[in-house]
Amino acid sequence: MWLSRLIRNAVGHRKTINTSNDLSFESERLPELRGKPIKFGPIRVLSFVPPIFLSGIPYDEFLGIARSFGRRYGDVKAGFVIFPTWSIETPKKAKAIRQSFLEHTKRYPQHAIRYICNTPGEAQLLEEFGQPATFLNHKFTVSERVFRPLPGANVEFDAIYNARFVSGKRHELAAEIEKVAYIAYCEPQESRRQDFKRLWSETKARCPAHELLNELAGDLPVGLSHPNVNAALARASTGLLLSEVEGASYAAVEYMLAGLSIVSTPSTGGRDAYFDPEYCIVCEANPRTVRDAVAALGSRNIPKSYIRDKTLKKIEPERQRFLAMVDSLIEELGGQPQFSGAWPFGEISGVPWGSFKKHLADFDQSAGKMLEKEFGLKEGACADIQLSPIEIRTIINEIQRKPNCSLLVFGCGNDSLLWEKVNAGGTTVFVEDNPEWAAKTLAKLNSSGVHVVKYNSRQADWRDWLDRPSRLRMDLPAEVQSRRWDIILVDGPAGDTGERPGRMKSIYAASGLVAGGGLVFVHDCDRPAEDAFASRYLGAHRLAVEVSGRALLRGYAF
Numbered sequence: 001m002w003l004s005r006l007i008r009n010a011v012g013h014r015k016t017i018n019t020s021n022d023l024s025f026e027s028e029r030l031p032e033l034r035g036k037p038i039k040f041g042p043i044r045v046l047s048f049v050p051p052i053f054l055s056g057i058p059y060d061e062f063l064g065i066a067r068s069f070g071r072r073y074g075d076v077k078a079g080f081v082i083f084p085t086w087s088i089e090t091p092k093k094a095k096a097i098r099q100s101f102l103e104h105t106k107r108y109p110q111h112a113i114r115y116i117c118n119t120p121g122e123a124q125l126l127e128e129f130g131q132p133a134t135f136l137n138h139k140f141t142v143s144e145r146v147f148r149p150l151p152g153a154n155v156e157f158d159a160i161y162n163a164r165f166v167s168g169k170r171h172e173l174a175a176e177i178e179k180v181a182y183i184a185y186c187e188p189q190e191s192r193r194q195d196f197k198r199l200w201s202e203t204k205a206r207c208p209a210h211e212l213l214n215e216l217a218g219d220l221p222v223g224l225s226h227p228n229v230n231a232a233l234a235r236a237s238t239g240l241l242l243s244e245v246e247g248a249s250y251a252a253v254e255y256m257l258a259g260l261s262i263v264s265t266p267s268t269g270g271r272d273a274y275f276d277p278e279y280c281i282v283c284e285a286n287p288r289t290v291r292d293a294v295a296a297l298g299s300r301n302i303p304k305s306y307i308r309d310k311t312l313k314k315i316e317p318e319r320q321r322f323l324a325m326v327d328s329l330i331e332e333l334g335g336q337p338q339f340s341g342a343w344p345f346g347e348i349s350g351v352p353w354g355s356f357k358k359h360l361a362d363f364d365q366s367a368g369k370m371l372e373k374e375f376g377l378k379e380g381a382c383a384d385i386q387l388s389p390i391e392i393r394t395i396i397n398e399i400q401r402k403p404n405c406s407l408l409v410f411g412c413g414n415d416s417l418l419w420e421k422v423n424a425g426g427t428t429v430f431v432e433d434n435p436e437w438a439a440k441t442l443a444k445l446n447s448s449g450v451h452v453v454k455y456n457s458r459q460a461d462w463r464d465w466l467d468r469p470s471r472l473r474m475d476l477p478a479e480v481q482s483r484r485w486d487i488i489l490v491d492g493p494a495g496d497t498g499e500r501p502g503r504m505k506s507i508y509a510a511s512g513l514v515a516g517g518g519l520v521f522v523h524d525c526d527r528p529a530e531d532a533f534a535s536r537y538l539g540a541h542r543l544a545v546e547v548s549g550r551a552l553l554r555g556y557a558f
Contacts, residue, residue: 025060025096032189033059041065042085042351043359044141046326048367049393050333052079054138054351057088062100063113068356070108073390074548079112079329081322083138086247087269089121091129098131112329116322118248118270136322137273140315142253143349146226149259149304153234157181157211159263159294160236162229162251163243165199166192170242172206173265176291180210180240183232184221193220226349233258238294240264241271244285248273250350256280256311259304261297263290274314279307319343364389375421384414386491387523388549396422398519398555399487408485408513410506411492412441412450419489420448429480433493433501451477455505460498462529466536472508484515491523495530507533514558519544526552 026034042056043065055064066080088094101113116136117123126133162183163169174180182203186196197219203210213232214221224232233239239255241264249271255262256274264272265285272282279302281293327337367389368382382389392415399405405426409419412432420428428448432438435452442450453476457465465471488510495502503522507530510520522534525546534554535543544557 029059030187030189030191032191037061039068039357040353040355042353043356044345044348044351045363045366046081047079047330047335047338048363048370050077050079050330050335051363051367051390052081052326052329052333054081054083054141056083056085056138056351058085060096062093062097063104065356065359066104066108066111066113068360070104070111072360072548073388074546074552075108075110076390076394076545076547077110077112077333079114079326079333081114081116081326081329083116084118084122084247084269087119087122087245088117089119089125089268091125094125094129094131097126098129101131112332114325114329116325118273119268122270134325136318136325137248137270138322138351139248139250139253139271139273140318140322141345141350142250142257142315143226143346144257144308144312145346146349147230147233147254147257149308150231150234153231155235155237157236158298159238159240160213160233160260161240161242162233162254163240164192165196165203167195167199168243168245170244170265170285171199171203173242173285173287173290174210174240175206176287177294178209180207181232181236182210182212182214183224183229184212184214185223186220196220229254230258233260236260238263238297240290240294241267242285242290243267245269246271253311253315254349257308259306259308261300261302261307263293263297265290274311276310276314278302278310316343367393371418375418377418377421381414381418385418386413386550387415387553391523391547391549391553392418394545394547394553394555395487395489395521398521399423399426402426402486402518405487406483406485406515407487407489408480408510409489409491410503410510411490412437413491415491416441416448417444420445426486431476431480431492431506449479451480453477455493455501457501457505458498459495459500459502459504459529462502462504462532465504466532469508469537472505472537474505474509476509480513483513484518485513486515486518488514488518488520489523490520495524495527502529504529504533508537511537516558518558520556520558521553522556523553524551525554 038058038061041058041064044054046052046054053065057064064082115133117133118137120135123133123135158179159177160181165184186192239260239262241252244267246269252271261279264282266282283289283293323339327339371389372381399422405423407423407428409430412430430450431453433453433455438450438452490503490506490510494500514520520538522530524530525534538556542556545555547553
């Protein structure tokens, strides 16, 4: 059980884990990204309770978002299903992935990590280095609700190529096809901007009749939404995939779900996972064979609906395998299975890219909305609560484990009504030193007690008081003093400046009020006073859980 583990790695120990000692990985990055930590990648939230993410590997960040999650929230139960965004089929990368996994799980033993691979070779190579992995090409995440044939669309182009204009995409191989359309996007780095300008200029000079379907702004392509990409695909009969090495390729599945046949050159990375020879040709990498393959597929005149339906039949079993994996992970982390039947992630296609910071902020916001809905709070209530949703959920889990829980909270705030609702059927009492806050809180509550107390202390004096328990004693109401409490949350009084009372007395009081088998949670343990008093009077040896959120929450098990 997770409370039996003592976790001491959040504050003062947050060194960056070096994912690999091999500096040669730097050469694979864009010049602008070399020598810097990778702070972005593709992320999709699969579950909020417990937190589970589908996370891609950007460059050499072999743990996806897991490290950023750990630095922000600490060693809480969380799951990560990690996939390559680019080919990892080299021993050097397999070794680095294994090393990263071992370092991370040593630091965050409650993080459960699963690797899924885009090719059998990738999975086998990871297994050879001792890293369990599953062949499960993640492009089943492309949405058939977004990518689909459009009835009545006019087919204008022999082929369409959806790809960045970078040298590895080999646009020149399409040179002998008469009518070709291009869809492009450009990454923000200056080197990518220059790549686009140079390569599009070369393509247009080589093939004046070929068209770019994006609008240009400042000589750069304006990105298309997924529905607009689908509308562009409807104007062609065949999709092109011409690079030699890449990842699994969203475009491959987007083409087929939109009803397009595919001409591909031989490649590594897994884009052929859902190919079918009936409507996919892999040809030699030269313009003539690419042209001839496009013509051959055109002569087959395969209905777009047929290509789509057959592709869906290939994808659906893989989706079910994936959902079974996620449910297994949820159960391992102490939750209940959530998935059965239809694919639940069709609103958004693929796995969206963004900064890890933004992904985690979005996760917090969505998790807060779930709490509001679950406990009948007004919309936006969690945004006004100092504790983050993960900190709140950690406390909730313990309250719900205690039948008829007795809950004592030092400090009234915007979260007070939440604690009463969470502990419905139990006993909840608040202790507050600010009479105005106490009155305001009491007016919102239905059954909980609120008691006003005086601390007569100054946070600035905490060092002088640390070894003087006689100074820490305080008068508490009989309702508080006469019983022992299953869960105590010390989130008051205020201790952010020297003139505030500080939490020296409330922490000391909690040490004598907690029941056997109970827990004391202390918020803001990233501050020196809370850290010192909790360690001294609650016992560093009792530290059972540590969660980073908007501040640091520690739980001490008695």
